[in-house]
Amino acid sequence: MEKQAQNILSVSELAIGYGTKKVAEHINFSLKPGILCGVVGVNGIGKSTLLRTLARFQPMLSGKIELKGQSTKQIPPEKLAKELSVVLTESPASKNLTVEELIALGRQPYTNWLGTLTSQDKKYINESLDAFLLNDLRHKKCHELSDGQLQRVLIARAMAQDTPLILLDEPTTHLDLYHKVQILKLLRELAHYQQKTILFSTHEIELAIQLCDTMLILDGKNHPFGGPCQLIEQQHFDGLFPSEMVQFDPQTGTFKVNK
Numbered sequence: 001m002e003k004q005a006q007n008i009l010s011v012s013e014l015a016i017g018y019g020t021k022k023v024a025e026h027i028n029f030s031l032k033p034g035i036l037c038g039v040v041g042v043n044g045i046g047k048s049t050l051l052r053t054l055a056r057f058q059p060m061l062s063g064k065i066e067l068k069g070q071s072t073k074q075i076p077p078e079k080l081a082k083e084l085s086v087v088l089t090e091s092p093a094s095k096n097l098t099v100e101e102l103i104a105l106g107r108q109p110y111t112n113w114l115g116t117l118t119s120q121d122k123k124y125i126n127e128s129l130d131a132f133l134l135n136d137l138r139h140k141k142c143h144e145l146s147d148g149q150l151q152r153v154l155i156a157r158a159m160a161q162d163t164p165l166i167l168l169d170e171p172t173t174h175l176d177l178y179h180k181v182q183i184l185k186l187l188r189e190l191a192h193y194q195q196k197t198i199l200f201s202t203h204e205i206e207l208a209i210q211l212c213d214t215m216l217i218l219d220g221k222n223h224p225f226g227g228p229c230q231l232i233e234q235q236h237f238d239g240l241f242p243s244e245m246v247q248f249d250p251q252t253g254t255f256k257v258n259k
């Protein structure tokens with residue numbers, strides 16, 4: 001019998017928010033290796049708050065978050081940096097670095113206090129430059145890059161960090177359709193070919209339906225989770241937006257504007 005892969009991330013009865021302000025509760029899902037998962041939901045529903053909570057940038061209000069079966073509360077920061085990498089919307093303060101230098105920062109959890117790169121570190125950096133089509137840009141300063149190029153660099157840094165779990169907050173914002181698809185396909189390849197577990201928030205619901213293995217819909221109530229086809233069949237996209245404005249077409253997996 002085939003052995004079931006261990007969950008990389010398990011979230012149960014999670015409540016997120018700020019102090020006494022609860023943003024969302026009863027969030028439940030789990031992710032295995034090699035899975036690309038999109039988190040969708042309307043503006044202000046709590047997508048960034050969820051990612052920040054999972055990354056331990058802010059405390060959870062209640063519930064449980066486990067990485068490979070261990071509560072994240074118990075994982076020391078230096079170990080956490082080898083388990084999860086994070087790409088947030090803020091542009092890096094380190095834009096004065098070259099592409100190669102920024103990606104090398106991904107190796108920080110593994111280097112000594114002098115930051116000396118071993119041949120193993122250099123191998124990861126070169127593989128990340130290759131995978132994200134950045135070889136021609138490796139000596140450019142990050143402030144010279146377009147939004148799409150910079151986004152590729154930030155994801156390449158996460159890849160160089162070589163963690164089983166990668167969290168990204170809106171990795172396709174400000175990109176044109178071609179570059180949105182490019183980024184999502186690169187993430188999908190990273191998940192499928194390198195068995196990374198990747199969780200990202202997005203407003204690109206239609207692209208996420210086409211490219212994700214699983215999706216989490218933050219809807220302010222039950223937060224359905226599952227494969228895109230399953231979520232379509234269960235009509236979970238239908239009530240995402242007010243129906244007098246837009247309607248979901250389950251045949252095509254797209255939203256139609258009511259004129």
Ligand SMILES: Nc1ncnc2c1ncn2[C@@H]1O[C@H](COP(=O)(O)OP(=O)(O)OP(=O)(O)O)[C@@H](O)[C@H]1O
Binds near residue numbers: 021023045047048049
């Ligand atoms: N630092 C903060 N302190 C208090 N409330 C906050 C803070 N940051 C966000 N919020 C509130 O938490 C709620 C969820 O915000 P969040 O940014 O997580 O939503 P989102 O789904 O990522 O939104 P968007 O799609 O617009 O990026 C909102 O009501 C927001 O105003």
